Amino acid sequence: MLDCVYRLVAPRTFEPVQLEASRGPESITVRPTHLSICNADQRYYQGTRNEKALNDKLPMALIHEGIGTVVEDPTGAFERGSHVVIIPNEPVEQSDCIAENYLYSSRFCGSGCDGFMQEYLVLGPARAIALPGPINKDVAAFTELVSVATHALRRFDQIAHHRRSVLGVWGDGNVGFIVSLLLRMVYPEARVIVFGRNTHKLVDFTFVDETYLGNEIDVLPPVDHAFECCGGVGSASALDQIIESINPEGTISLLGVSENAVPINTRMILEKGLRMFGSSRSGRDDFLQTMQWYKEYPLILNYLGSLVENIVDVRSILDIVAAFELDSRKAMGKTILHWNI
Numbered sequence: 001m002l003d004c005v006y007r008l009v010a011p012r013t014f015e016p017v018q019l020e021a022s023r024g025p026e027s028i029t030v031r032p033t034h035l036s037i038c039n040a041d042q043r044y045y046q047g048t049r050n051e052k053a054l055n056d057k058l059p060m061a062l063i064h065e066g067i068g069t070v071v072e073d074p075t076g077a078f079e080r081g082s083h084v085v086i087i088p089n090e091p092v093e094q095s096d097c098i099a100e101n102y103l104y105s106s107r108f109c110g111s112g113c114d115g116f117m118q119e120y121l122v123l124g125p126a127r128a129i130a131l132p133g134p135i136n137k138d139v140a141a142f143t144e145l146v147s148v149a150t151h152a153l154r155r156f157d158q159i160a161h162h163r164r165s166v167l168g169v170w171g172d173g174n175v176g177f178i179v180s181l182l183l184r185m186v187y188p189e190a191r192v193i194v195f196g197r198n199t200h201k202l203v204d205f206t207f208v209d210e211t212y213l214g215n216e217i218d219v220l221p222p223v224d225h226a227f228e229c230c231g232g233v234g235s236a237s238a239l240d241q242i243i244e245s246i247n248p249e250g251t252i253s254l255l256g257v258s259e260n261a262v263p264i265n266t267r268m269i270l271e272k273g274l275r276m277f278g279s280s281r282s283g284r285d286d287f288l289q290t291m292q293w294y295k296e297y298p299l300i301l302n303y304l305g306s307l308v309e310n311i312v313d314v315r316s317i318l319d320i321v322a323a324f325e326l327d328s329r330k331a332m333g334k335t336i337l338h339w340n341i
Contacts, residue, residue: 001029004119006320006341007059011047014317015059021122029072030084030121030128034141035314035337036065037327040257041110045324050259061114064088065144066339067137068121070128077125083135084128085143086116087287101151101281108281117320119341129287132295138311138336139304143290144282145334146304149178150293151286152227152253152279153186159277160251163224164190168245170214170238171229172196172205173332174307175255179227180208181304185297193221195241197234201332204306207299214238220245231256236263243268252276309333315340 003021006014023029041062043049067085070078078084088109091100100106109115131140167190169180176194183192184207195214196202202211210221214237226242228235235258242252243265252274269276294301309330312323314337327335 001120001122003122005061005114006117006317007061007114008044009059011054012045012321012324014320016317017059021120023072023122025074026124027122028070028075028078028125028128030068030086030123031071032066032068032086032116032118032121032339033083034067034137035063035116035339036142036145037063037324037335037337038065038110038145040064041115042324042328046328057111060110061117062110063115063117063337064108064110065142066116067131067140067143068116071120073125075125078128078130083131083137083140085131085140085287085291086121086123087127087129087284088115088144089281089283090124090127091283100283117339126284129284129291132291135294136301136305138308139301141336142304142307142334143287145174146178146182146300147282147286147290148255148279149175149182150290151282152179152255153182154286154289155277155279156225156227156251156253159275160225161249166191166193166221166223168221168223168226168242169194169208169229170196170226170242171231171234171256172198172201172211173229174334175231176227176229177205177307177332178304179229179255180205181300182293183227184208185293185300193223195220195238198331204332207303214241222247223250225251225253227253227255229255231258233258239264243272243274246272246274248272248274250274254278307333308336310335311338312336313338313340 001021070082090107107113192208193210230238
């Protein structure tokens with residue numbers, strides 16, 4: 001089967017390429033329908049990744065957040081026409097102590113191999129999960145990002161001590177929004193506090209107990225555990241505040257991605273006996289848990305709908321470029337591609 005793959009060959013330059021997609025008896029074929037642009041995609045598109053990374057990974061099809069419809073399934077796992085969320089992580093081995101998203105051998109679509117900007121995707125049936133009933137497909141398109149937050153919460157639940165009265169989230173972007181939303185639903189008795197830098201973003205966090213402008217507050221309220229969702233240049237100041245305000249033996253969950261090294265006050269980490277752990281990407285179990293939370297807490301989908309900032313009907317490479325340019329100018333939220341190319 002011939003498949004048209006739309007690859008980024010250089011910053012801001014896409015080209016189509018025809019490839020032979022090999023379908024085996026244990027593979028399903030999925031037609032992408034709704035895709036979502038991630039900040040990582042933008043770093044490739046704009047060429048802000050370091051030169052070595054760009055040289056090593058391009059040309060490559062972008063995007064690892066998306067859903068599609070099943071075109072063919074000889075395994076019988078899905079009915080033809082079923083709507084599925086696509087799992088971008090592709091493990092080739094199993095470990096009894098390392099999750100699939102941390103194995104060096106795993107491939108990740110839109111990073112180590114071609115992403116979802118293709119006419120068809122040939123997948124193992126375990127790399128797709130049926131969407132639960134009627135669902136806003138524009139929201140479902142960025143389920144992968146929600147699953148990353150789910151992964152962080154699942155790890156937090158395993159690592160953190162049982163006192164969870166006050167939970168602090170640093171970061172007012174998409175990740176901070178989703179993490180604090182899941183915390184609100186999963187830990188309804190906890191006091192959830194969000195620290196950000198933008199008043200116009202914090203006003204959308206209507207489901208949390210309190211919000212603060214982190215650069216304008218002198219006395220930080222103490223928190224039992226903290227989630228750092230800033231990344232970039234904001235990580236250093238966020239971690240300083242977290243280490244200052246967190247109670248002894250609290251847990252710090254790191255989700256923000258920074259290209260450069262971030263200084264950390266190890267003296268206070270030692271003095272307070274803090275636990276710090278990082279979370280990156282997600283695996284099938286995290287997607288399954290996310291689907292369960294969609295069913296259990298339907299308000300999650302309602303709130304996530306407010307993150308849909310742009311919707312672009314994509315029928316040509318010019319539309320792809322327009323979508324990425326539009327996405328690069330947004331302050332917050334997600335750009336969704338209706339993939340009709």
